[in-house]
Amino acid sequence: MRRLLPQLVLRVLAAGLLTVLVAAGWVLWDTANAARQDVQTTARRVADAIAARPDFIGLAFGGVAPTPVFRDWQQFPAWTLIAPGICVEFGARDQPTHRRCGPYLAAEGTPPAWFVWLAERTGLVPDPAAVPVRMRYISDARVTAMADPGVIVTRAWARTGDLMRVAVGMAIGGAILTGLLVVRLLAPFRAILRGIEHLQRGDFAARLPNLRVTEFDRLSTALNQTAATLQEAQAMRTELTRRLFTVQESERRALARELHDEFGQCLTATRALAAAIAQSGESTAEDGTRIAEITGQMMESLRAELSRLRPPDLDDLGLRPALERLVADWRSRVPAVRFGLELTGEIEAVPDELALSLYRIAQECLTNAIRHGAPTTVSLKIYVADAITLTATDDGSARHDGPIGDGYGLLGIRERVDALGGSFSLVPAGDGMRATARLPR
Template identity: 85%
Template sequence: MRGLLPQLVMRVLVAGLLTVIVAAGWVLWDTANAARRDAQTTAALVSDAVAARPSFEGLAFGGVAPTPVFRDWQQFPAWSLIAPGICVELGPRDQPVQRRCGPYLAAATPPDWFVWLAKRLGLVPEPVAVPVRTRYVSDVYVTAIADPGVIVTRAWSRTGDLMRVAVGMAIGGALLTGLLMIRLLAPFGILLRGIERLQRGDFASRLPRLRVAEFDRLSTAVNDTAATLQEAQAMRAELTRRLFTVQESERRALARELHDEFGQCLTATRAMAAAIAQSGETTARDGARIAEITGQMMDSLRAELARLRPPDLDDLGLRPALERMVADWRARVPAVRFELELAGPVDAVPDELALSLYRIAQECLTNAIRHGAPTNVALRIEVGEEITLAATDNGSPRHDGAIGDGYGLLGIRERVDALGGSFALTPVEGGMRALARLPL
């Protein structure tokens, strides 16, 4: 696909060359028409001059009548009778006895292709025969013949000069148009860069005012669109933050209710089952079974409570909570080696941001185990001017679907966007890498 400027320059050049061809055609037509007029005018002038000045012989030699032989017609001034490039023959139409040609200026010999083209176009006119009107003779004609060499040379001289000048003007005009259009189309680059920034999600940048009215309207439209998108992005981020705040509040309340109500009931049921098992009655075996099932239910309850609201995060802080999470993964999936690296003041991260960071790390590890078959998963969190979270696994790159599909990754992106950060999931050598950056 060619750019706008090259296409514009080429079209201007083609238009100029077409103009040159049309002008050259007109020059050829005018040259042929002028040669035709010269032949007709020359034939008429010479015929009249010959008819007005006959020479008589015959009576002096015993003849019975005067015989005009026109001996002196070639003494007529050629410049006043015969046009340049025209030859005149005098005598019967089929057997002329005298010939005289007009003057012409020497010029450069035209190339063979131009001679061939002149013949095909019929550039040289047909001879023009005019009878000599006198009472002494009959069947005497003045025939004006255009000299092909002179006519073609004249046409080449006129056309060549025109083509050299016109082609030069066409090329110069195209180049000048290109230079002018470079300056005129410069705002296109500014508009394009602004639209590309919108595509990348940069809604804060604004385009400058432009001198050309149409471009300025486009710039204003792009700025208005960017402002609208920026406002919508801010509203979406605020709504997402509120959603996650409400979600975490609901999780905290649900965890508290489960712990206070369901947990106490399970504890009482387990105690009663233990008492029945120690009573020695026939129902002791059933009590032991009830106690076993109740223990399993309490373990499941603790796991769900940890998912709803990590207790270590509230009681101990972010660093111990992350270490506990990785330790749980090591216990659950012993075939995979889990690595954790924490850099910077991790425990100084604010509570709301710490919870989001914990959830993002949790989902990254879950995604690595669920969608790949890694033998090593490395989680690194660095706290500096911004928070950087990187989760890398060697579970082979996943190219079977669009990267970013799935509710887990969608939740990560929504959390990161709500916090004003960025997230990317990309294939790396031998696996995948999830990278999140969050502002402090």
């Protein structure tokens, strides 16, 4: 994608060069037209001068007897009859006897070969102009005026060269000045662009300053209002999400308590009755044994669901034992995978609400690593300092097939992290993936 400033400078320069070419073409045309007019005017002036001054001057032109001839027209000052760069011949059609050229101060420099070639192809040098002169003693007399090709081409090159040098310099200078003016004019646009990039990154707290250009200032004001609206909406969303998770965890705690108190007691009583029936020795003993087995399976399932709803170790022992139990459960469920846990810093000083969120994030990261890859090693590291950093790394192959983080589990992590004012990323790392969550304390 091309940038605006180079395109604008190049186009201004191209327009200037095009103007130079048009001006050079006009200079060539004007030079050719002036030469054509000089040829015609010179031919008429010389013819009029010759026809207007007949006389007898004795032995002229090598004659042996007095011969009536015209007074020699060459005695006239050349500049009064002949234009610069024009030569005149006088005499019979096929035998001109007199030739004279107008004064011309040669310009410095020789036209290049390509310019001479262009002059020849464009008809820069005009054709000769012949004007008949009525003379009593010379039949078929005529004045022929012709332009000197070298003089005309040199004159055109001098005029065109000066014009092109000045015009090209002006074109380049105009392009540079245009670029400088555009840079200054677009300076507010860069500030607006940075503001838009802040909005794209989700930084709604950044504000644009007041701009001097009215149109840009209106755009800056509109972006600031948009950022303020988005910031307010984000704050409301964060607060609602935080409340949602608080309510969710409260409901989970209440549900876990009810299941444990009511459903768990009922299952325990049923299992005890089944055991009593099995020990009675009656015909229903086998049925009692089967009831006890089913009740045991139900109690194991209930215990697992209670752990998912509300980790008991977290309430009873704290975050460190709860995380150690979480990793130990994964080791027992997936023995082929080597799980690692590293806890650094003041883990015990993490507040209860933040500890629960940290536990849920770790739980989902481990689940995601096992569910979406085939790792042999999964490592969970938590570092607690001024901020909390959780890193889960696996070697279960990098996932590049689609957008990372579109699953419901990862969506829940992002929402939970956003509600806490943190950040979350999931990127390929080596042969697997690395999930990183940073939370403020």
